[in-house]
Amino acid sequence: MGYMPLTPFGRTVDAVLLKHQQAAAASTSMLSPVSKWDVLRELAAARKAYGLNDRDLSVLQALISFLPGTEVDPQPGVTVVHPSNRTICERLNGMPNSTMRRHMAKLVAAGILIRRDSPNGKRYVRRYQGERVAYGFDLSPLARRYAEFSDAAKAERTLAARIKQLRETVSLMRRDLLNLALLGAVECPEIAIWDQFHDLAHLTARDLRRKLDLVELQEIEARLRTALDEAKDHLATAFAEEPGTSDAQNEHHYQNSKKDSFEFEQAVKPAHAPQTESKDETGYAEKPSAERPAHRETPPQPPEAPAPSGPSLPLRLILSACGEIQGYTDGAIRNWTDLLRAADTVRPMMGISAAIWEEAKTAMGAAEAATVVAAMLERFSDIRSPCGYLRHLSTKARAANFSSAPMVMALARKAAV
DSSP states (O other): OOOOOSSOTTSOOOHHHHHHHHHHHSOOTTOOOEEHHHHHHHHHHTGGGGTOOHHHHHHHHHHHTTSSSSEEOOSTTTSEEOOOHHHHHHHTTSOOHHHHHHHHHHHHHTTSOEEEOOTTSOOEEEEETTEEEEEEEEOHHHHHTHHHHHHHHHHHHHHHHHHHHHHHHHHHHHHHHHHHHHHHHHHOTTOTHHHHHHHHHHHHHHHTTSOOOHHHHHHHHHHHHHHHHHHHHHHHHHHHHSOOSTTGGGSOOOOOSSOOSHHHHHHSOOTTSOOOOEEOTTSOEEOOOSSSOOOOOOOOOOOOOOOOOOOSSOHHHHHHHOOGGGGGSSSOOOSHHHHHHHHHHHTGGGTOOHHHHHHHHHHHOHHHHHHHHHHHHHTGGGOSOHHHHHHHHHHHHHTTOOOSHHHHHHHHHHHHO
16 A cells, blocks of 8 residues: 555544554564454453443454455555445444444544545545555554453453452352351350341342452452451350360269159158168169158159240341241331231231140240241241141240241241352
């Protein structure tokens, strides 16, 4: 090409365009042609570094498709395509002309393309005495800047991998913090910090729904790491204060052969019966001792029913795990009275009779029974007979062998997944 123009037809020129024109005029003898599809793939990965989006790359792909062959030559003026705006829009599946021109201007401003406008602004190719002269869009910057695009794409892929790994780490830390907060609320309910950890875990789950950058993820990781360390310190202190069994395993086992139990008192003979020597398991006769008082015959007493106690979990944790029951109240549940009122409302709808309900409140306590109904409501579709299930739990409660804490904790863990 005899002369390559610097300024576009009918448009103003700025320093950025001149800079790209000067870079294109530099020596490219050491560069070799590259595959146009490899360049497009690397540029697509590094598009954020150049302020481009997927629509810009679609326009670039349409322009590349007009280039014969599969390689882009780095020599200026050699790889010039000259399609009309109408042809480009047709290849872009009917994109409006104004939209196409806007995306084309972004590619030129980023130095991806160079305009080679003719004297009248038209795009065409002429041959003068065997020399080819083309006016249109010069694609040589794609080959000349291929190494730059590759480095930028590699940096973007490294950043994306780092963000993905950090998101996984934050997700695991959030899950651990939530489970430790639930455990701490059961083991150490007197510490008020578990609610803060519980809220932090839920807020982190909400933040992870968005597309976070590296800085935001690092800030969340730092907060979660601090909270996890504090939670583990509290739990380690609480567990250390409980008496262990390791020392007891090394002590001698003491067994009292004279069991002082209810069955033993029933087996004692009456006082008027003649006193005889008895033999223990070793075969030696046991002589009656005057220092040991004689057993008096007492009628057997039925075991006393355990006194009902309230739930061991805070109300806030129960409502967080059993949220369905809040839909059966006029307002928010703020205290145990509101929870009991809601349980009284939903109980007939679940098929629990009044007699079974009163039995449960007597055996468990009103607050514990309301907690059980709230937990049953969460799994109502899985319970075949709510009335029989509640009666079974009441029987276990009378035997001091029931607590609603495992039910609530299982629902809380299920909601946290």
